[in-house]
Amino acid sequence: MGAGHHHRLYLPGDSVVHRLPPQCKLLAVLAFAVVVVATPRERFWAFAGYAVLLLAVAVVARVPPGYVARRMAIELPFVVFAFLIPIIGMGERTTVLGLSLSVPGLWAAWNILAKATLGVIASVLLAATTEPRVILIGAQRLRLPSLLVQIAMFMLRYLDVIVDEMRRMRVARESRGFAARDFRQIPVIARSAGALFIRSYERGERVHLAMLSRGYSGQMPIIQDISASARQWSAALALPAVALAVLGLAL
Amino acid sequence: MHVPDGFFNAVTSISAGAVAAAGVAVCLRGARRELDDRTAPMAGLVAAFIFAVQMLNFPVAAGTSGHLLGGALAAILVGPYTGVLCMAVVLLVQAVFFADGGLTALGVNISIMGIVTVLVGWGIFRLVTRVTRSRGGITAAAFLAALVSVPASALVFSVLFAIGGTAPIDPMAVAAAMGGVHVLIGVGEGAITAVTVGSVLAVRPDLVYGARGLARPLILRGAEGESTTVGVPEPVVATRRLKPFLLGGVGVTLVLAGLVSFFASSSPDGLEAVAENKGFLGQASDHHFGAWALADYGEVGGIPVGVAGIIGVGLVLLIAGAVAYAARGRNKIKV
Numbered sequence: 001m002g003a004g005h006h007h008r009l010y011l012p013g014d015s016v017v018h019r020l021p022p023q024c025k026l027l028a029v030l031a032f033a034v035v036v037v038a039t040p041r042e043r044f045w046a047f048a049g050y051a052v053l054l055l056a057v058a059v060v061a062r063v064p065p066g067y068v069a070r071r072m073a074i075e076l077p078f079v080v081f082a083f084l085i086p087i088i089g090m091g092e093r094t095t096v097l098g099l100s101l102s103v104p105g106l107w108a109a110w111n112i113l114a115k116a117t118l119g120v121i122a123s124v125l126l127a128a129t130t131e132p133r134v135i136l137i138g139a140q141r142l143r144l145p146s147l148l149v150q151i152a153m154f155m156l157r158y159l160d161v162i163v164d165e166m167r168r169m170r171v172a173r174e175s176r177g178f179a180a181r182d183f184r185q186i187p188v189i190a191r192s193a194g195a196l197f198i199r200s201y202e203r204g205e206r207v208h209l210a211m212l213s214r215g216y217s218g219q220m221p222i223i224q225d226i227s228a229s230a231r232q233w234s235a236a237l238a239l240p241a242v243a244l245a246v247l248g249l250a251l
Numbered sequence: 252m253h254v255p256d257g258f259f260n261a262v263t264s265i266s267a268g269a270v271a272a273a274g275v276a277v278c279l280r281g282a283r284r285e286l287d288d289r290t291a292p293m294a295g296l297v298a299a300f301i302f303a304v305q306m307l308n309f310p311v312a313a314g315t316s317g318h319l320l321g322g323a324l325a326a327i328l329v330g331p332y333t334g335v336l337c338m339a340v341v342l343l344v345q346a347v348f349f350a351d352g353g354l355t356a357l358g359v360n361i362s363i364m365g366i367v368t369v370l371v372g373w374g375i376f377r378l379v380t381r382v383t384r385s386r387g388g389i390t391a392a393a394f395l396a397a398l399v400s401v402p403a404s405a406l407v408f409s410v411l412f413a414i415g416g417t418a419p420i421d422p423m424a425v426a427a428a429m430g431g432v433h434v435l436i437g438v439g440e441g442a443i444t445a446v447t448v449g450s451v452l453a454v455r456p457d458l459v460y461g462a463r464g465l466a467r468p469l470i471l472r473g474a475e476g477e478s479t480t481v482g483v484p485e486p487v488v489a490t491r492r493l494k495p496f497l498l499g500g501v502g503v504t505l506v507l508a509g510l511v512s513f514f515a516s517s518s519p520d521g522l523e524a525v526a527e528n529k530g531f532l533g534q535a536s537d538h539h540f541g542a543w544a545l546a547d548y549g550e551v552g553g554i555p556v557g558v559a560g561i562i563g564v565g566l567v568l569l570i571a572g573a574v575a576y577a578a579r580g581r582n583k584i585k586v
Contacts, residue, residue: 009348026347033354037256037264074351078255085418104419111417115257116353123350132348147279147291152340154295155302156348162299166306180308183439190443193304193319194450197328201458204296208289218288 009071011128016235017061018129021228022138024236029126031240036118039247041111046250047118050243054121057239061129071124078116082109132156137226150220158207162200169196253345254360254408256353263415268358274366275339281332285460290333297329298337302344307443320404322368323376323397324444327461328451331373338365359411367407372400376461386452389462393448398441405433 017025032050039046058068089105126135133153140149169192180189208216228236259267286293301321308318321341325334342360345351352360379392409429413422452459469481 030354033256037353037355038261071350074349075255078258085420088424089419090421091419102419108418112255112257116255119256119353119355120350123347123354127348127350135347145276145279147282148275148336148340148343150291151294151298151336152344154292155298155340155344158296158299159302162296162303163306166303183442186439186442187446189307190446191450193307193443194447194454196303197300197447197451198455198458200296200300201293201455204293205289207296208292211292218291 009127010131011063011067013062013129015061015129017057017125020232020236021141021226022130022134023141023226024138024228024233025126025130026135026138026142028236028239029122031237032122032243033119035240035243035247036115036122039115039250041107041114043247043250046246047114049246049250050118053239053242053246054118054125057125058121061125063125063128067128068121068124071128072117072120075116075120079113082112082116085109085112134224134226137222137224141226146219153220158200158203161203162196165199166192166196253342253352254356254363256355258353258356258417259359259411260415260417261355263411264355264359266358267362267411271339271358271361271366274335275361278332278335278339282330282336285330285333294329294333294336294340297325297333298340298344301325301337302341305341319440319443320364320368320401322365322404323372323393323400323440324447326369326373327376327393327396327444327448328459330460331369333460334369334373335365338369363404363408363411367404368400371403372396373461375399380461386449386462389452389459390445390449393461394441394445396441397444398437401437401440402430402433405429 032053036047036050039050058065085108086101086105087099089102089108091102091104093100093102094106095101130138133156136149136153136156139152140146173188173192178185178188282290282294301324304319304321304324306318322334322338325337328334329337339361342352342357342365346354346357346360373396376392376396379395380389382388383391406426406429409422409426412418412420412425416422416425448459448461452462456462470478471481472478
């Protein structure tokens with residue numbers, strides 16, 4: 001339960017990618033995702049080029065491939081869905097290994113798999129090389145409303161506390177022989193959720209009062225200078241720029 | 252149900268992003284009324300709570316399990332504005348930090364899972380609590396609100412899919428499949444939401460936003476047997492500067508829909524262009540609503556693109572207005 005201060009999403013390091021200011025990285029990843037989504041699905045080479053780009057970033061940032069692979073499990077439900085598309089899709093059909101598959105469906109499945117995978121890898125690399133709190137400060141630099149950023153900051157700060165609280169409640173339930181098998185167990189789970197809400201809310205009230213007594217005025221002080229130089233901007237935006245060049249070549 | 256990158260085409264993603272941004276902007280203003288100076292810390296904790304609750308898997312039918320969306324629950328517990336904000340932040344954090352849901356699909360995700368679930372859930376909750384004001388009534392309202400909010404969200408997903416999905420699946424089949432599964436999930440969501448709201452009501456009724464004003468007034472009895480009723484302070488509805496803001500928003504939207512769409516759609520989009528070059532555009536099956544006068548943003552029925560855009564915005568405003576009317580504050584009548 002003694003969780004460290006580093007979130008498990010973040011891989012501490014001191015590479016060029018780690019040192020870039022967060023707003024540059026955020027904008028670079030967003031622009032990269034837009035370029036990927038805008039790429040016509042017939043341009044196989046472009047997608048290969050994007051994958052090589054992300055591989056280069058991962059190598060520079062020293063993010064191990066196993067880490068990226070484990071984090072990509074989040075994508076699994078849509079991978080399953082993508083494999084279903086050719087089977088239930090409409091349009092002209094072809095036969096592969098005895099299965100009748102829809103041709104537009106195959107294209108769509110490839111489209112979703114390729115773009116979603118590239119997007120997930122880019123996001124994973126961003127989260128692995130930037131502390132969550134710093135990403136949010138970067139988002140504020142990019143003019144995201146400060147109230148939204150503050151809500152997200154409080155959320156991140158208390159996420160582990162509340163998830164741990166929920167885990168302890170689950171341990172307590174299960175040590176009394178509880179197992180969620182079917183519909184009849186829903187009231188127990190829901191009452192835990194109610195208790196969790198009350199505990200979270202009361203904790204929030206206590207924290208808010210404690211913050212007020214320490215001089216909180218609606219803004220969190222930012223004690224870190226994260227202004228970016230032109231060189232850092234160009235280094236970060238090299239990723240979408242090269243991706244755009246790849247797209248241009250492929251078209 | 253987090254939509255990844257590449258699932259919807261660019262136009263749909265951007266439009267949904269605009270809707271999500273507008274919705275979040277309205278809620279940023281509204282949340283200050285619901286939570287005053289405590290907005291950031293309290294909304295942050297509620298967002299963390301929603302995130303944690305979404306991890307609660309519940310058994311739906313044999314073998315399948317669903318997880319809570321939490322939109323209706325958030326709306327009932329902390330109010331619709333804060334509810335949308337919390338859902339938006341949860342989805343933002345899930346997309347940026349957990350890679351759950353694509354960055355370019357964030358607008359779609361916030362619109363479907365944040366705005367739609369909260370709006371529908373809150374609207375139904377207010378409709379039902381208008382009829383009954385007891386604790387049982389609130390629990391029943393919470394059940395119905397959550398039950399309907401999930402299939403409604405799935406339905407909006409299906410509509411978006413029919414408009415801008417990249418997979419060639421019959422939109423009706425998608426709607427049927429999504430609707431069927433999500434009615435089941437909705438029953439689970441409704442049950443959990445109702446019992447959760449009920450258990451919070453039993454312990455701290457003051458924390459349930461949806462039950463505000465439903466508590467009995469405090470009666471003070473003195474030594475001589477006299478009793479004074481201390482009125483529960485009605486929440487003040489600040490409508491002063493909302494009107495110009497709303498009118499401005501509607502105006503900008505109409506201008507964007509009417510004028511900008513002329514420039515936006517003068518040439519086929521990238522995929523259509525490539526499809527034409529490669530000669531397989533003719534293979535693409537026609538859209539189910541292809542015969543509609545408004546299909547292809549008006550190119551079929553001879554209606555100019557800009558007019559089609561304005562009609563679309565008008566339709567959306569009508570639906571949103573109907574929901575907002577159903578959910579409008581009751582306290583205005585009393586004053």
